[in-house]
Amino acid sequence: MKREKGLLIVLSGPSGVGKGTVCGALREQDTEIKYSVSATTRGPRSGEEDGVSYFFKSKEEFERMINEGEMLEYAKYVSNYYGTPRAYVEEMIEKGHDVILEIEVQGALQVKESFPEGVFIFLMPPSLKELRSRIEGRGTETGDLIDSRMTVAKDEIDLMDKYDYVVENDEVHLAVERIKSIVTAENCKKDRLIHLYKQIVEE
Known part of the structure; x- marks a missing residue:
């Protein structure tokens, strides 16, 4: 039975935990899940494409989108804006598609x-030591910026109780399987389906 609305799945966690890698692997396995591309004012890293990895915006353009209500959520993280354009997400959910957002913790709490x-x-990373190693391995941040990211990460982990589920990203393929199991279970929840099956009985 086709659902009237899709799920909004929000995946977040500390910078460097591997959100992008996990989301990419999930998309390769489950083509039914729609991926919402975030906008940011940070510069593109090696291999990132505008409109695919992120919508890369100037600070002025991003602030215009905020002021005109075009962002579902946004946050300022280590001097750069990150956010989710609203229109695509709402359109896909209304059409019955599941949509996954890969966003920072501040943004997730707004959503x-x-x-x-x-x-x-x-x-969640396996440990803070492993998280720091992953950030250092990217080779894109200075030591001071890495220290700043680690401080923020500790504060973000303290907000874990605001979430429905915690998935450890020890190995990407295992993290993906855990997320797929969560999505399957959520799509089978009584509260999401009961009104559809009541319609069958009434008919």
Whole structure:
């Protein structure tokens, strides 16, 4: 039975935990899930494409989108804006598609206020030592910036109880399987389906 609306799946966690890698692997395995591309004011890293990895915006353009209500959520993280354009997400959910957002923790908590029925998943590193190693391995941040990211990461982990699920990203393929299991279970929840089956009985 086709659902009237899709799920909003929000995946977030500390910078460097591997959100992008996990989302990419999930998309390769489950082509039914729609991926919402975020916008950011940070510069593109090696291999990133505008409109695919992120929509890369100037600070002025991003602030215009905020002021005109075009962002579902946004956050300022280590001097750069990150956010989710609203229109695509709402359109896909209304058409019955599941949509996954890969966003920072601040943004996830904003989305929870406007979409409390969403599914909120916190992606956790195996340890803080491993998290720092992953950030250092990218080779894109200075030592001071890495220290700043680690401080923020500790604060974000303290917010874990705001989420519905916690998934450890020890190995990407295992993290993906855990997320797929969560999505399957959420799609089978009685509260999401009961009104559809009541229609069958009434008919």
